[in-house]
Structure formats: C-alpha cells, structure tokens
Amino acid sequence: MSYTTFNRNEFDTFKQPMFFGEPVNVARYDIQKHKIFENLIEKQLSFFWRPEEVDLANDRKDFIDLPEHEKHIFVSNLKYQTLLDSVQGRSPNVALLPVVSLPELETWIETWSFSETIHSRSYTHIVRNIVPNPAEIFDDITRNEYIVRRAISVTKYYDDFIELSNYYLQLGEGVHTVNGQTIDVNMRELKRRLYLTMVSVNVLEAIRFYVSFACSFAFAERAKMEGNAKIIKLIARDEALHLTGTQHMLQIMAKGSDDPEFADVAASCRDDVVAIFAEAAQQEKEWAEYLFKDGSMIGLNKDILSQYVEYITNQRISALGFDPIFESRSNPLPWINSWLNSDNVQVAPQEAEISSYLVGAIDSEVDTADLGDFDL
Amino acid sequence: MSALLKDVNEQDEFELSADAGDQPAFELEALQPESDHEAQPLQAELYLPEDNAENPELPPQFEFEGMARPVFSVALDDGRAVRFQHAHSLLESLEAQDVDVHYQCREGYCGSCRAQLLEGDVHYNTEPMAWLNDGEILPCCCIPKSHIKIKL
Numbered sequence: 001m002s003y004t005t006f007n008r009n010e011f012d013t014f015k016q017p018m019f020f021g022e023p024v025n026v027a028r029y030d031i032q033k034h035k036i037f038e039n040l041i042e043k044q045l046s047f048f049w050r051p052e053e054v055d056l057a058n059d060r061k062d063f064i065d066l067p068e069h070e071k072h073i074f075v076s077n078l079k080y081q082t083l084l085d086s087v088q089g090r091s092p093n094v095a096l097l098p099v100v101s102l103p104e105l106e107t108w109i110e111t112w113s114f115s116e117t118i119h120s121r122s123y124t125h126i127v128r129n130i131v132p133n134p135a136e137i138f139d140d141i142t143r144n145e146y147i148v149r150r151a152i153s154v155t156k157y158y159d160d161f162i163e164l165s166n167y168y169l170q171l172g173e174g175v176h177t178v179n180g181q182t183i184d185v186n187m188r189e190l191k192r193r194l195y196l197t198m199v200s201v202n203v204l205e206a207i208r209f210y211v212s213f214a215c216s217f218a219f220a221e222r223a224k225m226e227g228n229a230k231i232i233k234l235i236a237r238d239e240a241l242h243l244t245g246t247q248h249m250l251q252i253m254a255k256g257s258d259d260p261e262f263a264d265v266a267a268s269c270r271d272d273v274v275a276i277f278a279e280a281a282q283q284e285k286e287w288a289e290y291l292f293k294d295g296s297m298i299g300l301n302k303d304i305l306s307q308y309v310e311y312i313t314n315q316r317i318s319a320l321g322f323d324p325i326f327e328s329r330s331n332p333l334p335w336i337n338s339w340l341n342s343d344n345v346q347v348a349p350q351e352a353e354i355s356s357y358l359v360g361a362i363d364s365e366v367d368t369a370d371l372g373d374f375d376l
Numbered sequence: 377m378s379a380l381l382k383d384v385n386e387q388d389e390f391e392l393s394a395d396a397g398d399q400p401a402f403e404l405e406a407l408q409p410e411s412d413h414e415a416q417p418l419q420a421e422l423y424l425p426e427d428n429a430e431n432p433e434l435p436p437q438f439e440f441e442g443m444a445r446p447v448f449s450v451a452l453d454d455g456r457a458v459r460f461q462h463a464h465s466l467l468e469s470l471e472a473q474d475v476d477v478h479y480q481c482r483e484g485y486c487g488s489c490r491a492q493l494l495e496g497d498v499h500y501n502t503e504p505m506a507w508l509n510d511g512e513i514l515p516c517c518c519i520p521k522s523h524i525k526i527k528l
Binding site: 036039040043236237240241243244247248251315319321330331334337340341342 | 476478479480481482485486487488490505506507509
C-alpha cells in the first residue's frame with residue numbers, strides 16, 4: 001500500500017485502527033474514536049510557552065561560579081537533554097505519521113512532536129546564556145562517546161521500524177528483492193517493531209527525561225541555575241502529558257480492542273518490554289557514573305541518582321501493567337515532586353513565568369464608567 | 377476626543393547630545409548588594425497550603441443543619457489508617473495526614489499518584505486523562521464515596 005496525502009477511498013473513518021488502516025483523509029475532530037487524543041491535543045495547546053519568556057540572566061553568573069566538576073554535570077546533562085529532544089522533535093512524525101489512520105491521533109502526534117521542538121529551542125536559549133560559543137556544547141553531542149552510545153539505544157527502535165515501514169509503503173507486504181537483498185515485509189513484524197518503538201519512546205519520556213530533570217532540579221534546590229530549572233519545569237509538564245499519550249497508545253494496542261493482532265503482538269513482546277526497561281535503567285546508572293566522575297554535588301550523587309532510576313523505572317513499568325523490576329523503595333528524591341509540579345511558584349506572574357499565566361491575555365471587561373469622560 | 381490623541385507634529389523634548397561626562401561609567405557586571413543571609417532556594421517560595429486540608433480553620437461556606445460531612449476511613453495496605461472528610465481530593469487528604477504520595481501535575485494528566493483501590497469506591501471530581509489499569513485510581517482528582525482501602 002502506498003502512502004497518499006489525501007486518501008480518496010471511501011471508508012468509515014471511525015472504524016479504522018490507530019495504525020495500518022486507511023491513510024487519513026479529512027482532518028476532522030467532530031467525533032473521535034479515541035477521545036483521549038483530542039483531550040491531549042487540547043491540553044498540550046493550553047500549555048504553549050516560549051523559552052524567551054524565562055529570564056536566564058542570573059544563570060550566567062551562577063554558571064561561571066560553579067566548580068569545574070559541577071560544570072561538567074550541568075553541561076553533560078544539558079547535552080543529553082538536547083539529544084533526547086532532537087530525536088523526539090522529528091521521530092514521531094517521521095515514523096508514525098505515514099502509518100497512522102485516525103485524524104485525532106495524527107494531530108496528537110504532530111502536536112506532541114512540535115512541542116518537543118520548543119524544548120530544543122529552549123536548550124539553545126540556555127546554552128547561549130551560559131557559554132560565549134554555543135558550538136562548543138552542540139558539536140560535542142555527536143563526538144562525545146558517552147552521548148553517542150546513548151543516542152544509539154534511543155534511536156535504534158525508531159530506525160528499525162522506519163526502515164521496514166518504508167519498504168512496506170513502497171512495495172507492500174511480501175518478500176522483495178531490493179539491491180540484491182531479500183526483504184520480508186509482513187504485517188506482524190511491522191506491528192512488532194512499532195510496538196517496541198512505542199515502548200522505547202515511553203522509556204525515553206518517562207525514565208530518561210526524568211533522570212535528567214532530577215539533575216537540573218538538584219542545582220535549583222541549592223539556589224543555582226534557577227532560570228534553567230524554570231524552563232525544565234515547563235518541559236517536565238509537557239513530558240508528563242507526552243508519556244500519558246504514549247501509555248494510552250501502548251495500552252490500546254495491548255488491549256487489542258481496535259486491532260486484535262496488536263494484542264497478540266503485545267503479549268508476545270512482554271519479555272522484550274522488560275528488557276528495554278531494564279537496559280535503559282542500566283544505561284541511566286552508567287550515565288550517572290559518568291556525570292559524577294569528577295565529584296558529586298550537594299544533594300545528589302551517583303548512588304542517589306541510581307536509586308531514583310530504579311524507583312522511576314518501577315513506577316513506569318507498573319503503569320503499563322507489568323511487575324516492578326527492582327526491589328520496591330520509596331522515592332529517594334522526595335523534593336523532586338514539588339519541582340516537577342509546574343503551577344506552584346508563588347511569585348507575581350509578570351515577574352516569573354508561572355505556567356498558568358496567559359501570555360498576551362487582555363482584560364476585556366469594560367464598565368460604563370470607563371467611558372465617562374468620552375464625548376463625540 | 378481630540379485631547380486624547382497625541383499631536384504627531386509636536387515633538388517630545390529630546391536631547392540627543394546629553395552631557396555624558398556626569399554619567400557613571402557603565403558596568404557590565406552589576407555589583408551585588410551586600411547581604412548577610414544566604415541565598416534561599418527558589419523552593420522556599422513554593423506555595424504550599426498553610427492550613428491542614430483535613431482540619432480547615434474556616435468553616436465551609438455551606439453547612440446544612442443536621443448534615444455533617446461524612447467521614448470515610450482510608451486504610452492503606454501497609455496497615456496505616458487515615459480518614460477523609462474535608463479535603464478537596466484524596467491526595468490532599470493523604471498529604472495532610474503525612475502519607476507521602478508521588479505526584480506531579482495534581483490534575484489528572486500525568487498519572488504519578490496512581491494507586492490501587494483494593495476496597496470501596498471513589499468519585500472523580502474531574503475525568504482523569506492518565507491511563508488507569510483496572511482497579512487503579514488517581515488520588516489527585518478523586519474523593520472517596522465509601523470507606524476505602526488503597527495500596528500506594
């Protein structure tokens with residue numbers, strides 16, 4: 001089946017599965033098969049923010065005063081966040097849009113990915129503020145072996161799926177010979193790769209990001225790099241929504257209500273899911289070792305961060321209906337909750353960027369008394 | 377009306393060549409005012425409700441005679457027991473009684489506070505957006521409808 005940007009077949013829009021049904025034609029939101037995606041779009045739109053709203057002037061000074069090993073922690077963490085959002089700003093679009101079959105899900109994917117591009121822009125905003133030459137930081141993302149290693153595991157499921165789905169879109173199902181290579185395109189394998197891609201996306205959003213948030217907030221907990229923490233709060237708010245979207249997609253697949261074959265695929269992938277979560281947790285612990293190689297910081301070290309990795313991994317995997325993979329423990333970073341909550345900074349909204357404060361809102365209430373001295 | 381409009385032909389007084397000699401030299405790095413207290417973390421500014429959600433100081437706006445708010449017991453699977461009466465959500469009630477619950481959004485979309493409902497029934501103030509497996513509840517946006525038992 002080849003992709004078409006406006007499907008002219010006649011079909012019942014609301015009988016389509018999430019993926020691999022008819023390509024979407026009319027972008028209509030009057031009725032939804034899965035109302036949750038419409039709700040997520042509305043919520044994400046209400047969250048709109050821009051990095052420039054957050055003033056980072058004090059962060060520059062804070063950064064210059066940080067000891068070398070803390071600069072290493074801050075910059076490495078920022079590079080990692082930049083990598084994750086670079087991937088998420090494009091991959092959901094590239095991987096999922098060609099095979100999506102529901103208008104509300106298609107728009108959710110676009111809205112989701114777009115908000116990741118705002119996150120990427122905010123990293124540039126932060127980097128510009130802390131170093132004179134942003135290229136020093138950005139160029140290292142593709143050179144630093146620790147970051148490259150992580151980039152591979154973040155992107156491999158996406159890339160595997162995109163490779164096969166490209167063949168599917170061009171050649172359809174069947175065994176094909178392309179450039180002398182035999183390629184077996186079958187729906188079962190496509191669905192398996194898609195399911196595992198979604199699991200790896202969920203791991204990225206729900207575990208990897210949160211580990212990096214913990215580092216950002218650990219600085220702010222000591223009254224350092226607070227502008228950065230405000231940006232991360234806004235990013236964390238978006239990510240909480242994205243991970244909910246991904247959990248819904250995974251669970252709708254696993255329940256099989258909209259495509260019974262997906263339930264079967266999900267059931268056969270349970271071991272792979274556990275392996276993906278366990279691998280990510282292991283990598284996050286290794287990353288913690290790299291971050292704190294030259295020394296810890298007050299409030300956060302390799303051991304505490306590793307405990308947080310285990311805690312958050314358990315939380316996220318049980319949300320998908322799996323048993324926790326680590327010994328259960330309480331949150332080793334209890335202060336992170338109030339940092340993650342984005343609406344609780346009690347400062348004048350025009351001075352600090354309280355996230356519920358509407359930019360460009362106008363007071364539209366006009367009293368007759370306002371026109372008292374008005375004559376024609 | 378005309379008085380409200382600014383006459384565009386009339387220039388504001390504006391001196392281009394101000395005497396720069398009296399101006400202090402421009403400093404890029406502003407001097408920090410001396411202060412004897414340590415910089416407070418931003419966290420200190422966080423808004424947290426001052427009154428206990430389960431022991432409100434002010435009486436509720438409406439109190440019907442002979443109709444006290446019902447009290448429901450909230451049992452935790454680890455043996456702790458608290459009660460729910462006044463709070464706006466189960467999460468607030470638990471926090472007010474020193475039960476730590478993981479949270480983020482507090483409005484139903486992140487799913488961080490997800491808990492298992494072992495016995496009883498809850499009512500949702502707002503429809504939760506987070507995915508809930510069978511038997512799970514979101515304490516941030518529900519209140520008990522009966523005596524309940526939960527597992528965090």
